[in-house]
Amino acid sequence: MTAITDIPEAPRAARRPQMGNPVLRWLRTNLFSSIPNGILTVVLLAILAKGIFSFLQWGVANAAWLTPTNDSSACRAVRGLGACWAIIPEKYRFILFGTYPFDEQWRPALSVVLFIALYYLSTRRALWRRELVYLWIGALALISVLMWGGVFGLSFVSQDRWGGLPVTLILATFGLAFGFPLGILVALGRRSKLPAIRSLSVLYVELIRGVPLVSLLFMASVMFPLFMPAGFNIDKLLRAQIAIILFAGAYLAEVIRGGLQAVPRGQYEAADALGLSYWRKHRLIVLPQAIRHVIPPLVNTFIAFFKDTSLVLIIGIFDLLTTAKTAIIDPAWQQFSVEVYIFVAAIYFMFCFAMSRYSRSLEAPTTPK
Amino acid sequence: MTADHPRPPPRRRFLAFGRNELKGLFWQVLVVGIAVGVIAFLWSNTVTNLSARRITTGFAFLGREAGMPIADSLLAYNPRDTYLWAFIVGIANTLRVAVIGIVLATILGTLVGISRLSANWLLSRLAAVYVETLRDIPLLLQLLFWYVLMQALPAARAAWRPVEGVFLSNRGLILPAIPVGPPQLWVLGTAVLGAAAFYLIRRWLIAQQMRDGKPRPAWPFAVGLVLALPTAVSVALGVSWTIEWPQLRGFNFVGGLTLAPEYFALLIALVTYTSAFIAEIVRSGIQSVPRGQWDAANALGLRRSFMLRQIILPQALRVIVPPMTSQYLNLTKNSSLAVAIGYQDVVSVANTTLNQTGQAIEAIALIMAVFLTISLSISFFMNWYNARIALVER
Numbered sequence: 010m011t012a013i014t015d016i017p018e019a020p021r022a023a024r025r026p027q028m029g030n031p032v033l034r035w036l037r038t039n040l041f042s043s044i045p046n047g048i049l050t051v052v053l054l055a056i057l058a059k060g061i062f063s064f065l066q067w068g069v070a071n072a073a074w075l076t077p078t079n080d081s082s083a084c085r086a087v088r089g090l091g092a093c094w095a096i097i098p099e100k101y102r103f104i105l106f107g108t109y110p111f112d113e114q115w116r117p118a119l120s121v122v123l124f125i126a127l128y129y130l131s132t133r134r135a136l137w138r139r140e141l142v143y144l145w146i147g148a149l150a151l152i153s154v155l156m157w158g159g160v161f162g163l164s165f166v167s168q169d170r171w172g173g174l175p176v177t178l179i180l181a182t183f184g185l186a187f188g189f190p191l192g193i194l195v196a197l198g199r200r201s202k203l204p205a206i207r208s209l210s211v212l213y214v215e216l217i218r219g220v221p222l223v224s225l226l227f228m229a230s231v232m233f234p235l236f237m238p239a240g241f242n243i244d245k246l247l248r249a250q251i252a253i254i255l256f257a258g259a260y261l262a263e264v265i266r267g268g269l270q271a272v273p274r275g276q277y278e279a280a281d282a283l284g285l286s287y288w289r290k291h292r293l294i295v296l297p298q299a300i301r302h303v304i305p306p307l308v309n310t311f312i313a314f315f316k317d318t319s320l321v322l323i324i325g326i327f328d329l330l331t332t333a334k335t336a337i338i339d340p341a342w343q344q345f346s347v348e349v350y351i352f353v354a355a356i357y358f359m360f361c362f363a364m365s366r367y368s369r370s371l372e373a374p375t376t377p378k
Numbered sequence: 379m380t381a382d383h384p385r386p387p388p389r390r391r392f393l394a395f396g397r398n399e400l401k402g403l404f405w406q407v408l409v410v411g412i413a414v415g416v417i418a419f420l421w422s423n424t425v426t427n428l429s430a431r432r433i434t435t436g437f438a439f440l441g442r443e444a445g446m447p448i449a450d451s452l453l454a455y456n457p458r459d460t461y462l463w464a465f466i467v468g469i470a471n472t473l474r475v476a477v478i479g480i481v482l483a484t485i486l487g488t489l490v491g492i493s494r495l496s497a498n499w500l501l502s503r504l505a506a507v508y509v510e511t512l513r514d515i516p517l518l519l520q521l522l523f524w525y526v527l528m529q530a531l532p533a534a535r536a537a538w539r540p541v542e543g544v545f546l547s548n549r550g551l552i553l554p555a556i557p558v559g560p561p562q563l564w565v566l567g568t569a570v571l572g573a574a575a576f577y578l579i580r581r582w583l584i585a586q587q588m589r590d591g592k593p594r595p596a597w598p599f600a601v602g603l604v605l606a607l608p609t610a611v612s613v614a615l616g617v618s619w620t621i622e623w624p625q626l627r628g629f630n631f632v633g634g635l636t637l638a639p640e641y642f643a644l645l646i647a648l649v650t651y652t653s654a655f656i657a658e659i660v661r662s663g664i665q666s667v668p669r670g671q672w673d674a675a676n677a678l679g680l681r682r683s684f685m686l687r688q689i690i691l692p693q694a695l696r697v698i699v700p701p702m703t704s705q706y707l708n709l710t711k712n713s714s715l716a717v718a719i720g721y722q723d724v725v726s727v728a729n730t731t732l733n734q735t736g737q738a739i740e741a742i743a744l745i746m747a748v749f750l751t752i753s754l755s756i757s758f759f760m761n762w763y764n765a766r767i768a769l770v771e772r
Contacts, residue, residue, distance in 0.1 A: 039499035046498050053500050205406040209413055219750040221714035223725055224742060232738045235427045236420045316516035323718055330519055347530075350523045354515045361514035 068092045084345060093345040097352050100336040104353065107172015107327045113164065117175040120152045124178045132367055145186060152179075168246050172327035174356065176246070180253055180318040180328060185311060188257030195262035197291060200269055210262070217259035222320050225252045230324040249321050257314055264306050268299035308368035312361050319357075329353055424739070433736045440465070446730045448722045450638040461731055468727030469748055475641065475723065476710040476752070479648040483709060484702075486649060487656025494661045505657065512654035518715055521647040525719045528639040534630055543623050545631060551642050552624045555635035561617040568611045572603035579603075640721035644713065652709045656702065663698035664690065695767050703760035707753050714749075724748050 041047040071091025075098065076083040084093035106117045127148045130136055136144075156175065159165035171179075198210035217225070229252035234242060272295050280290040300307070319330040327335070333353040337346040428435060440462040448455050452470045455463065493505035512520070529548055532538065537547035545552040556562070576599050583594045612619070624634025637645070667690050675685040714725040722730075725745055732741040 039497075042497055049498055050500050053498075053504065057500075057504070203402045203406045205410045209409065216746070216750075219753045220746050221711040221725065221749060223714040223717060224728075224745045224749070227725075227729060227732070227745075228742050231732060232742060235424050235738060238423050238426075312514070316514075319516040319518045320715070322518060323715075330516065330522075334522065344530075346526045347523070350519060350526065354519055354523070357516055357519065358511070358514045362510065365510070365514060 066091075068094075084342075088344060092348050093342075094348060096337075096342050096345045096348050100339075100342070100349065101352075103173075103336050104329070104332050104349065105173045106175065107332045108170050109172060109175075110164070110166060110170065113158075113166065116155045116158070116163070116166075117171070117173070120155050120175050121178060123148055123152055123155075124175075124182060127182075149183070149186065168244055171246070173332045174329050176327060177315075177318055177329040180250060180321065181311075181315045183250055184253040184257045184314065184318070187254045188261055188314075191254065191258035192261030192265050193296065195258060196265040196269060199262065199266055214259045214262055217256060218263070222252075222256055222317055223323055225256055226320060226324050228252065245324070246326055249324060249326050253314075253318065253321075256317075257310075260310055260314070261307070264303050264310050265299065267306070268301075268303035269295065271302045272298050305368045305371050308364055308371070312364045312368075315360060315364070316357065329356065431736065435737075435739065437740055439731075439735050439737050439740070442735075444731070444734075446727070446734065448727070450641055450721065461735075464727050464731070465724065465744060468722055468724035471716075471721070472710075472713055472723040472725075472748070472752075475644055475648065475713045475716070475721070479645055479652070479709050479713065480706050482645070482649045483652040483656055483705075487653035488660050490653060490657035491660030491664070494657060495664060509654045509657050512651055513658075517647060517651045517712055518718060520651055521643060521715055521719060524643040524647050525639070528643045531639075534626060537626070543634075545624060545626075548639060549630060549636070550639045551637040552631050553635045553637070554621050554623050555633075556619055556621055561615055562619070564615065565608050565612045565617055569604055569608040572607045576600050576603045638721075640716070640719050643719060644716050644721050647715075648709055648712060651712075652705055655705050655708075659698055659701045659705065660694075663694040666697045667693045692767065696764075699760060699764045699767065703757060703764075706756050706760070710752050710756065711749060 040050045067090070071087050073083045073087050073091060073093050073095050076095040084095055087093065102111070102114065106114045109117050127145065130144065131141065154160060155163070156171060156179075157166060157168070195210045195213060198206045199214065201207050201210070226249060229248040230245060233248045233251075237243075276294055276298065277290070280294040285293065318328060321328050322331045322334065325331070330353060333349050334346075337343055337349050441460055443458055444461045444464040445457050446464060447457055448464065448467055448471075450471070451467045452474050453467050455467045459467075490505050490508055493501050494509070496502045496505070528550070531546060531548045534545075534547045534549050537545040537549075537552075539545055543554040558566075576596075579599050580596045583596050587593055611617075622633045624631045624636075626632075671689055671693065672685075675689045680689070713723055716723040717726040717729055720726070728741040728745045732738050735741075
């Protein structure tokens with residue numbers, strides 16, 4: 010009998026809500042449901058309180074917020090006790106935009122705004138139409154004009170002066186814009202009935218996925234000049250961009266292949282029955298369904314890939330992380346790298362967190378409750 | 379491919395080529411032709427460029443003296459050794475961080491994943507914040523952050539001592555250690571053999587139980603083979619197991635096990651970052667087990683540990699293992715970020731080699747070979763494990 014009296018806990022819990030203060034009831038069910046649970050809550054609260062307290066002490070109470078230009082004495086005074094947030098107003102222009110000419114920095118800033126607007130528009134389900142492709146092409150062209158200049162009275166800025174956040178966004182966005190079609194082609198190739206095309210696709214995907222991105226980037230920075238005819242050379246940023254596109258293509262291909270596998274066989278057969286050609290069948294029938302299936306994993310791949318652009322630090326390209334690391338080489342501010350890293354981490358976090366929230370909101374309606 | 383869609387037998391035609399086959403052939407010839415053309419173009423450029431720079435291709439350089447310093451290595455190394463040995467030392471360093479990282483990340487990730495499902499609101503929220511924060515910040519940034527923190531630790535003389543015998547300073551983490559030589563290895567070898575024998579005996583006991591339904595205790599064998607036997611060997615050989623305590627001499631430590639700051643920072647970064655992903659995998663794996671399974675196990679009156687071990691975990695593992703494999707692969711590949719903080723793993727050694735000798739193609743080929751081998755071994759092992767735990771439909 011004891012076993013049976015154990016089970017009907019559900020009705021008891023269901024009766025309880027009618028009595029007592031709702032706050033107390035919530036505390037009871039979520040924090041103090043049993044004695045071990047209560048002890049755990051108290052211990053966690055104590056640790057959390059201590060952590061938050063020491064962080065506030067370091068980051069707010071003892072922190073140095075502002076100092077005169079290029080004078081870190083106030084920061085040195087609180088070193089070890091408090092944060093030196095003064096380094097952020099001192100260095101943020103360099104961290105965000107690198108060595109881009111100071112008076113022209115509204116251009117990269119505007120590019121960043123355009124990028125964010127582009128991302129926002131791409132998340133609107135109502136805009137998932139052919140026009141979105143034109144919008145992307147237009148926006149990327151506009152950003153190129155803004156960054157390079159040389160026309161419409163904008164002075165020309167060569168890309169070795171670009172740096173910071175725009176470079177990170179350029180690497181990620183162009184990597185995506187070119188990697189995505191490449192991924193579609195390779196995914197189709199991998200499912201093709203033609204053995205030569207299939208094995209080439211498999212070889213490409215497995216080779217790229219088998220090695221770390223770092224080695225691909227080394228390859229782009231060191232071996233690329235060897236591959237090209239003598240005298241022909243292209244910019245370091247573009248070489249890294251090519252490596253990132255190839256890398257993204259392989260990973261996106263695998264995600265898209267998953268989507269292709271999820272399209273029911275009947276859809277292929279129906280398309281064949283209509284007499285559609287291979288390309289029309291995929292463009293009109295198969296791919297729209299396949300991609301819709303894999304939008305959440307695609308967004309997760311974009312997040313991974315956005316973070317991975319930071320690896321260009323290793324080959325010395327001035328993306329957001331590299332400018333941050335360079336900003337603290339300055340001897341006067343050398344000891345305050347933690348603050349700079351927190352600032353940059355917050356920027357990366359905002360982008361990735363927004364994307365992961367979005368991915369979850371896409372998954373939500375389809376998850377059975 | 380599927381049994382329920384039998385294909386009609388292909389119609390025989392003259393020359394056995396239909397329009398589709400011809401089209402297929404055309405596309406294949408085109409794509410392969412382009413691929414071969416591009417590779418031939420790159421290859422001829424490379425050969426010309428290499429001869430212009432007087433770099434001889436081939437792996438002969440591996441026999442030359444490396445002359446590069448490797449500060450922290452598992453294997454004995456000095457700069458007069460060959461490039462080949464430097465590479466092997468680099469591979470050992472990669473494996474050292476990858477293997478320990480995988481083990482620690484699995485443990486930490488499982489704990490965090492289970493915490494996310496805890497009935498305790500505070501614990502599950504904290505676990506969620508942990509996962510969300512670590513996942514959304516680039517690993518390289520986290521690595522640099524940990525490395526900066528390591529360097530900001532006090533000097534060896536003012537080292538922190540969280541526990542007696544453990545020192546944390548800007549020289550890294552120093553732990554007490556037991557020196558292991560051949561006699562100790564003999565004892566450990568016996569223990570491994572004992573464990574293998576115990577595994578076979580346990581399988582046999584379970585097979586017996588399957589036949590007649592009588593439970594047979596396995597623990598006496600475990601105690602006998604894994605504990606008592608090695609102890610007996612140790613006593614018989616008179617092996618000493620004294621713990622070596624690290625001591626501060628001058629500006630550095632003597633004795634004990636030292637985890638250099640580079641290694642320690644890399645390990646922390648890899649473990650915490652990967653554990654956030656593993657936590658999500660474990661959580662979704664456990665959530666994938668239908669509620670009815672918990673209820674049924676409860677209704678049978680099974681003990682909680684038995685229920686987890688025999689009912690829930692086997693079903694959750696089916697969902698957990700495949701994505702876990704790719705996390706292990708990611709951790710191994712991410713260990714190449716070591717180059718950013720100067721821990722000499724295989725990528726870092728290859729990079730130095732490349733700068734010293736100009737043997738770019740060979741160095742990159744070696745990196746690729748090493749990582750492809752590691753990736754394939756991990757996939758192979760995990761596929762074997764996955765096949766073993768896969769649900770047997772009865």
